[in-house]
Amino acid sequence: xxxxxxxxxxxxxxxxxxxxxxxxxxxxxxxxxxxxxxxxxxxxxxxxxxxxxxxxxxxxxxxxxxxxxxxxxxxxxxxxxxxxxxxxxxxxxxxxxxxxxxxxxxxxxxxxxxxxxxxxxxxxxxxxxxxxxxxxxxxxxxxxxxxxxxxxxxxxxxxxxxxxxxxxxxxxxxxxxxxxxxxxxxxxxxxxxxxxxxxxxxxxxxxxxxxxxxxxxxxxxxxxxxxxxxxxxxxxxxxxxxxxxxxxxxxxxxxxxxxxxxxxxxxxxxxxxxxxxxxxxxxxxxxxxxxxxxxxxxxxxxxxxxxxxxxxxxxxxxxxxxxxxxxxxxxxxxxxxxxxxxxxxxxxxxxxxxxxxxxxxxxxxxxxxxxxxxxxxxxxxxxxxxxxxxxxxxxxxxxxxxxxxxxxxxxxxxxxxxxxxxxxxxxxxxxxxxxxxxxxxxxxxxxxxxxxxxxxxxxxxxxxxxxxxxxxxxxxxxxxxxxxxxxxxxxxxxxxxxxxxxxxxxxxxxxxxxxxxxxxxxxxxxxxxxxxxxxxxxxxxxxxxxxxxxxxxxxxxxxxxxxxxxxxxxxxxxxxxxxxxxxxxxxxxxxxxxxxxxxxxxxxxxxxxxxxxxxxxxxxxxxxxxxxxxxxxxxxxxxxxxxxxxxxxxxxxxxxxxxxxxxxxxxxxxxxxxxxxxxxxxxxxxxxxxxxxxxxxxxxxxxxxxxxxxxxxxxxxxxxxxxxxxxxxxxxxxxxxxxxxxxxxxxxxxxxxxxxxx
DNA sequence: ATAGGGTTAG
Numbered sequence: 068x069x070x071x072x073x074x075x076x077x078x079x080x081x082x083x084x085x086x087x088x089x090x091x092x093x094x095x096x097x098x099x100x101x102x103x104x105x106x107x108x109x110x111x112x113x114x115x116x117x118x119x120x121x122x123x124x125x126x127x128x129x130x131x132x133x134x135x136x137x138x139x140x141x142x143x144x145x146x147x148x149x150x151x152x153x154x155x156x157x158x159x160x161x162x163x164x165x166x167x168x169x170x171x172x173x174x175x176x177x178x179x180x181x182x183x184x185x186x187x188x189x190x191x192x193x194x195x196x197x198x199x200x201x202x203x204x205x206x207x208x209x210x211x212x213x214x215x216x217x218x219x220x221x222x223x224x225x226x227x228x229x230x231x232x233x234x235x236x237x238x239x240x241x242x243x244x245x246x247x248x249x250x251x252x253x254x255x256x257x258x259x260x261x262x263x264x265x266x267x268x269x270x271x272x273x274x275x276x277x278x279x280x281x282x283x284x285x286x287x288x289x290x291x292x293x294x295x296x297x298x299x300x301x302x303x304x305x306x307x308x309x310x311x312x313x314x315x316x317x318x319x320x321x322x323x324x325x326x327x328x329x330x331x332x333x334x335x336x337x338x339x340x341x342x343x344x345x346x347x348x349x350x351x352x353x354x355x356x357x358x359x360x361x362x363x364x365x366x367x368x369x370x371x372x373x374x375x376x377x378x379x380x381x382x383x384x385x386x387x388x389x390x391x392x393x394x395x396x397x398x399x400x401x402x403x404x405x406x407x408x409x410x411x412x413x414x415x416x417x418x419x420x421x422x423x424x425x426x427x428x429x430x431x432x433x434x435x436x437x438x439x440x441x442x443x444x445x446x447x448x449x450x451x452x453x454x455x456x457x458x459x460x461x462x463x464x465x466x467x468x469x470x471x472x473x474x475x476x477x478x479x480x481x482x483x484x485x486x487x488x489x490x491x492x493x494x495x496x497x498x499x500x501x502x503x504x505x506x507x508x509x510x511x512x513x514x515x516x517x518x519x520x521x522x523x524x525x526x527x528x529x530x531x532x533x534x535x536x537x538x539x540x541x542x543x544x545x546x547x548x549x550x551x552x553x554x555x556x557x558x559x560x561x562x563x564x565x566x567x568x569x570x571x572x573x574x575x576x577x578x579x580x581x582x583x584x585x586x587x588x589x590x591x592x593x594x595x596x597x598x599x600x601x602x603x604x605x606x607x608x609x610x611x612x613x614x615x616x617x618x619x620x621x622x623x624x625x626x627x628x629x630x631x632x633x634x635x636x637x638x639x640x641x642x643x644x645x646x647x648x649x650x651x652x653x654x655x656x657x658x659x660x661x662x663x664x665x666x667x668x669x670x671x672x673x674x675x676x677x678x679x680x681x682x683x684x685x686x687x688x689x690x691x692x693x694x695x696x697x698x699x700x701x702x703x704x705x706x707x708x709x710x711x712x713x714x715x716x717x718x719x720x721x722x723x724x725x726x727x728x729x730x731x732x733x734x735x736x737x738x739x740x741x742x743x744x745x746x747x748x749x750x751x752x753x754x755x756x757x758x759x760x761x762x763x764x765x766x767x768x769x770x771x772x773x774x775x776x777x778x779x780x781x782x783x784x785x786x787x788x789x790x791x792x793x794x795x796x797x798x799x800x801x802x803x804x805x806x807x808x809x810x811x812x813x814x815x816x817x818x819x820x821x822x823x824x825x
Numbered sequence: 826a827t828a829g830g831g832t833t834a835g
Contacts, residue, residue, distance in 0.1 A: 266826085295827080298827090300826080303828085330827095338829095373830090397830095401829090467832075471831095497832085499832055502833045503832075533834085569834060573835075
């Protein structure tokens with residue numbers, strides 16, 4: 068009697084006072100403890116029962132004990148109890164079997180659960196549901212759906228209930244099995260289960276995870292009984308879709324229409340959609356709300372805030388959240404580590420890793436993955452190799468993420484053979500893996516290899532996605548391979564990937580680099596959505612083609628449309644100005660980028676303007692600008708000034724610039740050649756000899772030979788200066804001679820004083 | 826029934 072009132076202590080007294088203890092009494096006390104979640108007490112009484120030997124536990128005792136084993140997370144004990152049950156001949160009992168199945172499942176012992184399930188001769192609905200759920204919760208998705216099918220076709224005529232549907236729907240969600248999901252939706256409607264809150268919520272979740280946000284919304288709208296889980300699922304749907312506005316609209320609706328407040332899960336669903344600087348305020352508001360509601364004790368919430376703050380550009384706030392965590396787990400460290408690695412402070416990421424190791428925590432695969440990203444960003448092969456070594460030492464689990472990160476690390480550090488070795492060793496090469504390798508080739512100036520690998524990918528019957536197309540277009544662009552580029556453009560059209568903004572940009576860029584700015588413009592005009600990046604590509608394209616005016620026009624148009632130019636846009640416009648010698652416009656752009664759009668000029672931006680000034684002979688202005696910069700000038704800047712001095716015969720200034728250049732790059736042959744050409748231009752032959760002697764002393768080889776190539780009927784021909792391979796062909800020689808004559812007639816006088824060593 | 830952190834691209 069007491070056992071039902073939540074006073075196990077009282078029932079214990081009654082129990083202890085009884086002189087004759089029958090099984091009924093034992094069972095009452097065991098189940099009282101279980102009901103009150105006093106698992107250890109339940110197990111102790113069970114032991115007492117066994118020791119007392121007065122009576123044998125039955126098919127009511129066992130399920131209680133099995134549940135207790137599951138709750139205290141002791142799989143060994145569970146197995147012992149199972150053995151005992153077998154000995155007592157209870158292993159075939161329906162209730163014992165069902166309890167065993169779900170508790171084996173809890174420990175991930177799926178095979179053991181399945182064995183018990185199959186062994187059970189009289190399965191009821193709970194048996195089927197339990198097994199389906201065990202498969203589903205342990206990631207055995209195929210088996211879960213398979214068993215669901217078996218259940219529908221079973222001879223016992225099993226009819227699924229809400230619990231069944233709620234177990235299989237997450238499987239469809241995880242596997243993106245929209246067809247199966249729809250079928251289950253039909254079953255739910257037919258059986259009048261679709262209005263059950265749990266079923267309806269699971270449906271919303273399933274549609275959302277399969278990418279059908281509208282359908283998720285429809286299911287949500289059709290059901291009037293909603294709880295916080297329903298709202299959370301819908302919020303998650305829009306958040307996953309990256310729709311910031313809708314995500315927060317739903318939140319507002321939830322608060323207004325149903326007067327429900329956000330809980331921890333709501334926050335966890337809201338935060339991932341905040342991944343831009345512009346969402347920082349939202350994160351701060353959510354943070355304040357969370358503090359007010361005591362969510363700061365939830366580890367998941369804190370980690371999510373660290374990530375969100377980092378993504379929104381406030382690494383300081385991310386750090387503050389982290390500092391407030393009392394019991395830091397590997398996950399908390401990982402959140403911070405990833406925050407620094409992904410958001411522009413890779414060296415801090417390495418620092419965090421050291422701190423993490425010294426606080427006795429063992430980095431896991433997530434940590435390694437972030438570390439590799441940091442090393443890649445830093446182009447630090449040394450650190451990268453260390454991390455790789457550490458990963459191998461840890462047992463080197465073949466995690467696809469790690470593989471891809473390693474490939475990316477090695478390609479970014481120019482070690483393509485290492486990358487290729489890893490790529491070929493990948494068991495199932497993911498699309499991302501293919502892309503890492505393809506873009507690796509492309510980034511290292513090996514566009515032909517990139518395209519060949521892409522062909523291989525298509526031949527293997529893999530369907531490429533937007534990102535791969537972007538990489539391939541980048542390779543085409545480098546080759547100026549118009550035909551190949553067009554082919555890729557068509558491929559993207561056919562594959563329906565053309566509406567992606569990145570793809571659009573790459574196509575514009577590819578046509579511009581392949582000599583067809585008209586095509587770039589046409590592609591741009593046909594874009595469904597024009598963003599900053601697309602306009603930037605077009606502006607840069609105009610720059611390449613010497614259309615400075617058009618570039619400036621588009622640049623103004625962009626601002627009128629209310630689009631904010633970014634650092635890439637400024638790079639494009641400055642290069643266009645540089646190309647056309649539009650110095651004043653260039654200087655104006657440089658001056659306004661910080662003031663008007665908050666884009667801080669980087670070295671490349673300065674380099675462009677300095678190059679312009681140098682070409683115009685305004686060396687004083689150039690030097691003044693260098694002194695004003697808040698960054699140290701790099702070799703490229705001195706190189707460009709030195710080149711300008713050579714063209715203008717500015718010997719003394721040139722020598723100064725050369726000094727700076729050689730300080731930074733003392734071992735590059737090209738720099739010495741440039742200096743020697745400066746001397747040659749002024750007839751200082753002694754100095755020329757001196758420079759060349761110095762080169763010999765330093766053991767510097769020849770300058771890289773300049774080369775050019777052209778695509779004719781799909782075949783690419785390479786030309787290197789001094790190459791006799793093609794010039795032997797009579798036709799080419801004849802054309803060349805006539806060009807030579809023509810160019811002289813217009814007044815071109817070739818410069819012959821330069822001395823090259825090639 | 827809803828719940829995190831990592832990989833590829835300009």
